[in-house]
Amino acid sequence: xxxxxxxxxxxxxxxxxxxxxxxxxxxxxxxxxxxxxxxxxxxxxxxxxxxxxxxxxxxxxxxxxxxxxxxxxxxxxxxxxxxxxxxxxxxxxxxxxxxxxxxxxxxxxxxxxxxxxxxxxxxxxxxxxxxxxxxxxxxxxxxxxxxxxxxxxxxxxxxxxxxxxxxxxxxxxxxxxxxxxxxxxxxxxxxxxxxxxxxxxxxxxxxxxxxxxxxxxxxxxxxxxxxxxxxxxxxxxxxxxxxxxxxxxxxxxxxxxxxxxxxxxxxxxxxxxxxxxxxxxxxxxxxxxxxxxxxxxxxxxxxxxxxxxxxxxxxxxxxxxxxxxxxxxxxxxxxxxxxxxxxxxxxxxxxxxxxxxxxxxxxxxxxxxxxxxxxxxxxxxxxxxxxxxxxxxxxxxxxxxxxxxxxxxxxxxxxxxxxxxxxxxx
Amino acid sequence: xxxxxxxxxxxxxxxxxxxxxxxxxxxxxxxxxxxxxxxxxxxxxxxxxxxxxxxxxxxxxxxxxxxxxxxxxxxxxxxxxxxxxxxxxxxxxxxxxxxxxxxxxxxxxxxxxxxxxxxxxxxxxxxxxxxxxxxxxxxxxxxxxxxxxxxxxxxxxxxxxxxxxxxxxxxxxxxxxxxxxxxxxxxxxxxxxxxxxxxxxxxxxxxxxxxxxxxxxxxxxxxxxxxxxxxxxxxxxxxxxxxxxxxxxxxxxxxxxxxxxxxxxxxxxxxxxxxxxxxxxxxxxxxxxxxxxxxxxxxxxxxxxxxxxxxxxxxxxxxxxxxxxxxxxxxxxxxxxxxxxxxxxxxxxxxxxxxxxxxxxxxxxxxxxxxxxxxxxxxxxxxxxxxxxxxxxxxxxxxxxxxxxxxxxxxxxxxxxxxxxxxxxx
Numbered sequence: 001x002x003x004x005x006x007x008x009x010x011x012x013x014x015x016x017x018x019x020x021x022x023x024x025x026x027x028x029x030x031x032x033x034x035x036x037x038x039x040x041x042x043x044x045x046x047x048x049x050x051x052x053x054x055x056x057x058x059x060x061x062x063x064x065x066x067x068x069x070x071x072x073x074x075x076x077x078x079x080x081x082x083x084x085x086x087x088x089x090x091x092x093x094x095x096x097x098x099x100x101x102x103x104x105x106x107x108x109x110x111x112x113x114x115x116x117x118x119x120x121x122x123x124x125x126x127x128x129x130x131x132x133x134x135x136x137x138x139x140x141x142x143x144x145x146x147x148x149x150x151x152x153x154x155x156x157x158x159x160x161x162x163x164x165x166x167x168x169x170x171x172x173x174x175x176x177x178x179x180x181x182x183x184x185x186x187x188x189x190x191x192x193x194x195x196x197x198x199x200x201x202x203x204x205x206x207x208x209x210x211x212x213x214x215x216x217x218x219x220x221x222x223x224x225x226x227x228x229x230x231x232x233x234x235x236x237x238x239x240x241x242x243x244x245x246x247x248x249x250x251x252x253x254x255x256x257x258x259x260x261x262x263x264x265x266x267x268x269x270x271x272x273x274x275x276x277x278x279x280x281x282x283x284x285x286x287x288x289x290x291x292x293x294x295x296x297x298x299x300x301x302x303x304x305x306x307x308x309x310x311x312x313x314x315x316x317x318x319x320x321x322x323x324x325x326x327x328x329x330x331x332x333x334x335x336x337x338x339x340x341x342x343x344x345x346x347x348x349x350x351x352x353x354x355x356x357x358x359x360x361x362x363x364x365x366x367x368x369x370x371x372x373x374x375x376x377x378x379x380x381x382x383x384x385x386x387x388x389x390x391x392x393x394x395x396x397x398x399x400x401x402x403x404x405x406x407x408x409x410x411x412x413x414x415x416x417x418x419x420x421x422x423x424x425x426x
Numbered sequence: 427x428x429x430x431x432x433x434x435x436x437x438x439x440x441x442x443x444x445x446x447x448x449x450x451x452x453x454x455x456x457x458x459x460x461x462x463x464x465x466x467x468x469x470x471x472x473x474x475x476x477x478x479x480x481x482x483x484x485x486x487x488x489x490x491x492x493x494x495x496x497x498x499x500x501x502x503x504x505x506x507x508x509x510x511x512x513x514x515x516x517x518x519x520x521x522x523x524x525x526x527x528x529x530x531x532x533x534x535x536x537x538x539x540x541x542x543x544x545x546x547x548x549x550x551x552x553x554x555x556x557x558x559x560x561x562x563x564x565x566x567x568x569x570x571x572x573x574x575x576x577x578x579x580x581x582x583x584x585x586x587x588x589x590x591x592x593x594x595x596x597x598x599x600x601x602x603x604x605x606x607x608x609x610x611x612x613x614x615x616x617x618x619x620x621x622x623x624x625x626x627x628x629x630x631x632x633x634x635x636x637x638x639x640x641x642x643x644x645x646x647x648x649x650x651x652x653x654x655x656x657x658x659x660x661x662x663x664x665x666x667x668x669x670x671x672x673x674x675x676x677x678x679x680x681x682x683x684x685x686x687x688x689x690x691x692x693x694x695x696x697x698x699x700x701x702x703x704x705x706x707x708x709x710x711x712x713x714x715x716x717x718x719x720x721x722x723x724x725x726x727x728x729x730x731x732x733x734x735x736x737x738x739x740x741x742x743x744x745x746x747x748x749x750x751x752x753x754x755x756x757x758x759x760x761x762x763x764x765x766x767x768x769x770x771x772x773x774x775x776x777x778x779x780x781x782x783x784x785x786x787x788x789x790x791x792x793x794x795x796x797x798x799x800x801x802x803x804x805x806x807x808x809x810x811x812x813x814x815x816x817x818x819x820x821x822x823x824x825x826x827x828x829x830x831x832x833x834x835x836x837x838x839x840x841x842x843x844x845x846x847x848x849x850x851x852x
Contacts, residue, residue: 112503173558255587264774
């Protein structure tokens with residue numbers, strides 16, 4: 001076990017018992033003080049943000065990789081991401097040491113502490129990286145089966161390629177937004193079955209998709225694939241992703257070239273990137289794979305992660321959100337090393353800051369389905385929200401919030417949340 | 427007619443009679459002197475590059491928009507693109523004036539001329555912009571019909587949505603490369619009809635797609651569509667695009683989420699961006715649209731462009747390339763204003779430097795088909811190269827070169843070329 005993951009570690013910074021951000025987590029993000037100033041890189045600890053640019057400026061990152069560079073006083077994680085695992089481990093070890101209860105260097109330096117430790121309510125979170133390319137996979141067998149059953153019948157639910165490769169498509173990078181960004185209901189073309197010609201108007205079947213995304217660290221040169229065995233060296237950490245989807249627009253447009261306007265009006269990310277190193281204790285086996293994947297997709301050992309995922313919905317008329325889905329990242333059929341190996345096997349180059357997303361994480365039980373499309377079975381079985389309201393798809397004013405966390409022994413490594421509200425069509 | 431487009435204009439810089447770059451063109455690109463130095467923005471005139479950073483540094487861009495800013499001493503066009511039409515017209519007018527035969531300011535200033543005018547063979551061209559998102563349309567009715575006929579039969583060639591909206595998908599931005607970049611034949615999964623399970627190996631049906639791309643200038647805010655009537659204010663200019671495609675990989679992977687590894691191993695761009703202003707005299711009508719498009723896709727007047735397009739192929743055994751396709755941009759069914767309006771109608775935001783591409787430009791006759799897939803009808807009718815060689819798909823060592831130009835009265839506004847060679851699988 002890496003020392004920074006030791007369950008017995010405690011911080012001198014107060015951390016509430018149910019916090020997503022004990023000293024075992026140390027997620028990275030980009031923040032700006034509400035009082036003003038330039039954005040910079042921070043790490044969450046309890047209900048505070050540790051300002052890494054402040055620590056960097058006074059030479060606290062004194063390991064061999066980080067001593068000669070400056071990577072935290074910027075508005076994106078990209079420069080840090082490009083440095084790779086050596087830098088990430090070194091930064092994490094330094095931060096973990098500075099925050100542990102028995103280390104006085106920062107704890108007892110009131111001046112530095114005041115400058116470096118910012119209450120979370122005093123900051124605004126930004127997108128963690130400049131994301132060059134965003135790739136969305138489709139790696140939940142349950143999700144693909146559910147969607148396939150609805151649209152093509154249960155006999156032909158899974159396409160012939162699905163069990164042989166992690167299907168994916170390129171999503172839109174420009175419309176990635178940080179948690180807290182509200183989105184207008186999109187307009188678009190759709191063709192209800194009842195009419196001959198397509199119609200234009202606000203989407204009538206707006207949905208979320210519960211996903212997890214991974215930020216790429218060092219990339220690969222064009223023409224040089226990343227073998228599955230090396231994939232984890234190229235991934236820095238994970239965030240929650242809401243791949244908002246307009247089902248009516250998507251259904252009409254997606255043949256034969258895939259989703260476009262049904263998705264690219266906005267995709268929301270949680271701001272704190274939970275590092276692969278913090279997630280290491282929660283590695284677990286994914287589903288058995290049959291047929292066995294082709295050799296280039298071969299991996300061994302536990303290659304999934306036990307990450308609890310929840311979806312909460314709050315209508316404009318509700319005082320509190322209600323949970324409508326519980327799922328887990330470990331249900332995914334294709335693992336992240338297979339996704340990276342497949343993505344690059346043709347020589348496609350990944351770059352630091354690229355985002356790969358899992359696809360909707362649906363589990364085996366109906367309450368674990370990661371979209372309203374599945375939870376309401378294409379609107380045929382509305383869900384109840386507890387206050388008398390029903391939902392087939394999202395209505396104006398609805399707020400959707402995802403939460404995610406790994407449960408350790410006496411602590412959790414959490415993702416915080418990604419939240420957003422649907423505003424009326426403009 | 428804009429003065430800069432006057433067919434009678436001549437430059438004091440020598441321009442060969444068949445040049446793509448007379449004073450009526452003035453395409454923008456990013457170059458680096460082979461002798462060293464930083465990249466900067468240039469304009470092509472005859473067989474020279476005019477270094478705009480040099481002119482900017484000595485205050486030659488003295489119009490109201492460009493006087494207070496510096497946008498040419500950088501490695502991308504993005505800053506200039508973001509300024510919009512006012513800046514573009516001002517820059518073009520300044521450059522046109524400085525280069526016209528009767529203007530002595532630069533012509534007779536030997537010191538400045540020596541610094542600002544670089545022979546084209548002394549520079550290396552780079553990608554013209556940092557391209558955040560790359561969108562590929564599918565707007566040739568002939569191409570969609572050809573492909574649909576081969577895969578689904580002539581009765582079901584066009585999908586039901588095709589005549590109602592300009593179908594598109596998101597391509598890969600990271601693997602966009604400038605003309606002259608050779609690409610290795612990609613590896614990937616495919617499933618020949620003759621076998622039960624998919625196989626892995628180098629692609630056996632590598633192809634090109636003849637396309638034209640447009641660079642976005644000022645973008646739109648997320649949630650705010652660009653009406654079709656305003657679309658041309660958001661496009662700076664055009665380049666040639668080779669959307670290399672591995673048909674066997676694509677055929678196996680693309681259902682249901684569209685092309686991915688069959689395309690994202692590399693997409694080649696010509697380096698010189700021909701401005702919409704230079705293309706203005708070549709506007710022409712596109713095909714009649716029936717059924718009439720929905721109101722948000724309505725445009726009036728000539729909205730296509732008469733751009734001759736050619737594909738040349740040269741095998742490793744040939745001394746000269748042979749032309750294998752002649753097509754024209756005007757064959758496209760959906761015009762660029764409709765593409766922009768559709769892309770943003772759901773609120774999706776475009777950003778300066780984004781690339782939109784037309785999709786394969788196939789015309790009505792077999793010699794105008796813009797891909798080997800169509801030219802050889804899925805390999806069933808090999809084409810001959812004139813030296814006894816045949817082609818179904820591309821072989822190692824093949825060089826593919828696209829050329830494009832508008833024919834004026836006594837001059838041409840040309841795109842130069844986009845070229846690339848297929849290297850063996852690595």
